[in-house]
Amino acid sequence: MLKTRFTELFGVTHPVVQGGMQWVGRAELVAAVANSGALGFITALTQPSPDALAVEIARCREMTDKPFGVNLTTLPSISPPPYAEYRDAIIESGVKIVETAGNNPEPHMPAFRAAGVKVLHKCTSVRHALKAEAVGVDALSIDGFECAGHPGEDDVPGLILIPAAARALKIPFIASGGFADGRGLAAALALGAEGVNMGTRFMCTAESPIHETVKQQIVDASELDTELIFRQLRNTSRVASNTVSREVVSVLSAGGAFDDVRDLVAGARGRKVYELGDPEAGIWAAGMSQGLIHDVPTVAELVDRIVAEAADLIQGRLAGLCAGSDAVLVGS
Numbered sequence: 001m002l003k004t005r006f007t008e009l010f011g012v013t014h015p016v017v018q019g020g021m022q023w024v025g026r027a028e029l030v031a032a033v034a035n036s037g038a039l040g041f042i043t044a045l046t047q048p049s050p051d052a053l054a055v056e057i058a059r060c061r062e063m064t065d066k067p068f069g070v071n072l073t074t075l076p077s078i079s080p081p082p083y084a085e086y087r088d089a090i091i092e093s094g095v096k097i098v099e100t101a102g103n104n105p106e107p108h109m110p111a112f113r114a115a116g117v118k119v120l121h122k123c124t125s126v127r128h129a130l131k132a133e134a135v136g137v138d139a140l141s142i143d144g145f146e147c148a149g150h151p152g153e154d155d156v157p158g159l160i161l162i163p164a165a166a167r168a169l170k171i172p173f174i175a176s177g178g179f180a181d182g183r184g185l186a187a188a189l190a191l192g193a194e195g196v197n198m199g200t201r202f203m204c205t206a207e208s209p210i211h212e213t214v215k216q217q218i219v220d221a222s223e224l225d226t227e228l229i230f231r232q233l234r235n236t237s238r239v240a241s242n243t244v245s246r247e248v249v250s251v252l253s254a255g256g257a258f259d260d261v262r263d264l265v266a267g268a269r270g271r272k273v274y275e276l277g278d279p280e281a282g283i284w285a286a287g288m289s290q291g292l293i294h295d296v297p298t299v300a301e302l303v304d305r306i307v308a309e310a311a312d313l314i315q316g317r318l319a320g321l322c323a324g325s326d327a328v329l330v331g332s
């Protein structure tokens with residue numbers, strides 16, 4: 001219904017993406033997204049090993065025959081996971097679309113290129129997008145300050161970042177951060193993007209493999225209910241506001257060091273949030289788009305609704321604004 005350079009390039013029906021999400025981007029959700037005609041990404045590092053990732057990819061294939069991808073997040077780390085082995089597991093599994101994020105994708109590009117894998121690189125600034133374009137990625141996903149997870153350190157919201165990217169980039173890109181409905185999709189297209197990427201909105205779907213209590217917490221939350229942790233460490237992350245994230249903010253604001261919050265931010269605690277359904281168990285990512293999320297639909301209902309709403313807006317309200325004689329006055 002909405003054909004863009006993005007849908008053409010990746011061979012999907014809808015210009016809507018479910019980006020990688022630690023502990024959330026598992027086969028059930030990704031297959032549901034693929035079956036809806038959108039593009040979903042299994043999160044590689046949610047799997048404990050490259051072999052386990054291969055099993056997860058096979059499991060997803062059992063649930064869909066539509067295209068899907070894998071997210072490979074290569075954040076700088078003191079003891080990094082074996083990124084090259086995860087990359088090779090993706091390639092050997094025959095997956096043809098990868099979402100890279102967290103760092104410059106250059107070291108992985110030759111292997112992806114040789115295997116005919118299309119790379120959608122996610123980043124948070126125009127300069128990083130230009131760099132990724134120069135190293136040969138196929139498309140970009142540009143995360144504004146609104147987003148869940150890592151918004152970078154520039155604090156530029158999508159309303160500025162997306163048109164700035166449109167002016168600078170040659171390859172297609174999608175807008176990410178703060179999108180949850182058809183209004184957002186129509187706006188992203190108007191700003192020059194070829195589609196949208198969503199995280200928080202897809203967490204809150206029937207097929208999302210997290211505890212129902214956490215989904216309800218997102219429904220109940222507003223756009224004000226997030227915290228930016230790790231600002232002082234220049235490794236900012238937007239997470240759900242809870243007792244743990246507020247304590248992290250307070251310790252670091254008072255001059256604390258990473259060691260002082262290490263236990264609070266442990267990934268194992270964050271994972272418990274989803275498994276036990278305890279939103280206070282640890283740190284978990286959530287974006288400002290929480291304020292636009294009011295239900296827990298199936299993925300298919302959600303994607304159909306967003307695309308239909310955007311198409312209605314474009315063909316109806318927006319086209320209508322141009323149809324009358326006022327438009328001639330405005331344009332003349």
Ligand SMILES: Cc1cc2nc3c(=O)[nH]c(=O)nc-3n(C[C@H](O)[C@H](O)[C@H](O)COP(=O)(O)O)c2cc1C
Pocket residue numbers: 018019020021022024043071073100101102122143146147148149150176177178179197198199200201203284285286287288289
């Ligand atoms: C729970 C959660 C976990 C995430 N984990 C990752 C990740 O591991 N790698 C990544 O590239 N992005 C990750 N993200 C970011 C999303 O892929 C996406 O860029 C972001 O959610 C967009 O903002 P939105 O939540 O406002 O839609 C995560 C987001 C959420 C909500």
